[in-house]
Amino acid sequence: MSDAKRISWGKPRKPTDADRDALRDDLVAKARAVRADGWSPHRTVWTAGQVSAVAYLLGDADVLAEFEESEGTVLSRYAAELFGFHGGRKDIEAGLTATQSWFDTVRKTLGS
Template identity: 85%
Template sequence: MSDAKRISWGKPRKPTDADRDALRDDLLAKARAVRADGWSPHREQWSEGQVAIVAYLLGDTDVLTELGESEGTVLSRAAADLFGFHGGRKDIEAGLSGTQAWFDTVRKALGTAT
């Protein structure tokens, strides 16, 4: 038997409403910046994941295609950010309905209908 101690990763973090509100505000600011300035000033500053989420919010399929992303990949990643690891897995298994509903509210705030 090994003397090595078992690694404890701790309890998975579950995002709060305040966390989701902060994410919403950040994404709205980024989407509005792209609308105002175009993609060029922002793409190099943001991670590909952030670019993909903003492109998804804006309905920019060209950018999503360039990144090799789709609605499913963006929403699957975002589910964990919104609901935590376990909650995200449950939402994925349920067809991402909670994640889609959250993005619908962000789009409504942005003034984008899709």
């Protein structure tokens, strides 16, 4: 057995309401930019995860397919972003209901 010490990554970070609000505001701004400008000026600047989240918010199945994403992959990715590692895992086990509800709220903020 090795004498190496076990790595401790510390306590997992749990996002706050302020973190979730900032994420909401960022995604809403990005979705509004796509509505105003189309995808071209943004898709190469934003990460694939951001593009997929905005496409999910806007109901853009073509962009989701292009990035090989689905509702499930987007929600699974954002569960931990919204609720931390442990909270995200619990939400995945519960069927992503809290994450889906959060995205529904963001969609309402975005408006039609």
